[in-house]
Amino acid sequence: MSTVNVQASTSARDAITYALVGKGKQREHHKKDGTTRAAALSSSVSSPEDFIARAEQLAHAHHRRNELYTYTQNFSPDEFDLNNPDHVLRVNMLGVLLAKRMNSADYLVVTHVDSAGGHLHNHIYVINHDQLTGKALKRCTSWTHGLHQVNDELMRDEGCEVLPSPEAPKPDWDLRRQAFKPGGFEQTLGDKVADALMDPRSVDRDGFEEALAERGATLAETERDGWTYKMRRTDNNKLGRKKASGLCDEFTATGVQPVFDYHRANAERINHERTEELAGAAVEFADVESLDAEARRHRAAVEQADHGSERAGAVREGDGRSPDGQADRVDLTAARAALEAAARRRDEEQDRRDREDTRRRRIAAEQQRSLEAARRVVSAPVGLGCALDDDEDREAARDDGPEFG
Numbered sequence: 001m002s003t004v005n006v007q008a009s010t011s012a013r014d015a016i017t018y019a020l021v022g023k024g025k026q027r028e029h030h031k032k033d034g035t036t037r038a039a040a041l042s043s044s045v046s047s048p049e050d051f052i053a054r055a056e057q058l059a060h061a062h063h064r065r066n067e068l069y070t071y072t073q074n075f076s077p078d079e080f081d082l083n084n085p086d087h088v089l090r091v092n093m094l095g096v097l098l099a100k101r102m103n104s105a106d107y108l109v110v111t112h113v114d115s116a117g118g119h120l121h122n123h124i125y126v127i128n129h130d131q132l133t134g135k136a137l138k139r140c141t142s143w144t145h146g147l148h149q150v151n152d153e154l155m156r157d158e159g160c161e162v163l164p165s166p167e168a169p170k171p172d173w174d175l176r177r178q179a180f181k182p183g184g185f186e187q188t189l190g191d192k193v194a195d196a197l198m199d200p201r202s203v204d205r206d207g208f209e210e211a212l213a214e215r216g217a218t219l220a221e222t223e224r225d226g227w228t229y230k231m232r233r234t235d236n237n238k239l240g241r242k243k244a245s246g247l248c249d250e251f252t253a254t255g256v257q258p259v260f261d262y263h264r265a266n267a268e269r270i271n272h273e274r275t276e277e278l279a280g281a282a283v284e285f286a287d288v289e290s291l292d293a294e295a296r297r298h299r300a301a302v303e304q305a306d307h308g309s310e311r312a313g314a315v316r317e318g319d320g321r322s323p324d325g326q327a328d329r330v331d332l333t334a335a336r337a338a339l340e341a342a343a344r345r346r347d348e349e350q351d352r353r354d355r356e357d358t359r360r361r362r363i364a365a366e367q368q369r370s371l372e373a374a375r376r377v378v379s380a381p382v383g384l385g386c387a388l389d390d391d392e393d394r395e396a397a398r399d400d401g402p403e404f405g
Helices: 012-021 024-033 048-061 085-102 143-157 173-179 185-197 205-214 253-306 332-378 391-400
Strands: 002-009 038-043 068-075 107-112 121-127 217-222 226-232 239-243
Touching: 002 012, 002 143, 002 173, 012 024, 012 048, 012 068, 012 107, 012 121, 012 173, 024 185, 038 048, 038 085, 048 121, 068 085, 068 173, 085 107, 085 121, 085 143, 173 185, 185 205, 185 217, 185 226, 185 239, 205 217, 205 253
Parallel strands: none
Antiparallel strands: 002 068, 038 107, 068 121, 107 121, 217 226, 226 239
């Protein structure tokens, strides 16, 4: 099951750089750790940098304002688990299939697992140039112009769930930010808010405001405007403000609540897993102690046998008597079975770890490719696109209007 939305983009470089390394503290962390936001990446061209160059070149050559169209494809956590490497690759492939169904144009698909709400989603970038007609894109440039029908058809064909009564989804920040000037006040402020929402401390308003403050932004609330975000402007050094609803619906008091709930549930899950790990370690230690005792008794039994004991199934330890006067016997068959069972458990655990290592290596290879691509992209300056529309762009603007989706 997935929802899909679309927004025209005037800057391919700004959009794709954000998808690969984010902004603000998120970008700083990725640069410091040598990582990228992309859990998986696929493209019809050789690299993200080549994709950006082609988008900029075509827009300039045809005097088009929009360099590409950005689609967000969000999947339900009930159907795809962001912690499952196979699901990550499957979601990325679904993004590729959607790009191919929508238009005959070059595409780049970036899959994220770092959403504040904890769900897998794709960023699908399609260059605004139909390779069959040589004109600007016509199909699937809005939610009402065939987009959701094509996506639902794909979900059905691929055996995924389909929403029974689809409605145009509200654009999330990854999509909404492209409606603002690259690097401008609104986009910068929204990036800070989005970054703060991804902070695991944002389990409630207090934690969220703490994360905002570290990023140079604040949250205020009034009866008239509801939530409002503020930060110091870079152009005039004055304090600027923007209503939450003017940035993105997911930044409002109602919109952030699912994010708070997700972080809270995630924190509880981590604490529960740690408790189980400690309990499991205690049980494992007890098992080792028990097996060690069995091994000691086994060695004693062998020594007794070497000294002439004629018992077949058991041997006496020490003087052959326990404190209550009964023979203290060691069952060699049971001890051997216990040792064999422990060996089997070790082998099974090693097999499980080997499978997990294989999955991790496969995802790591994808991430390394994305990281290398991200490094090439962020080293270049952000382009602002071309200022003129061609006839196709102007016609599309009249048809679609300012809607998101």
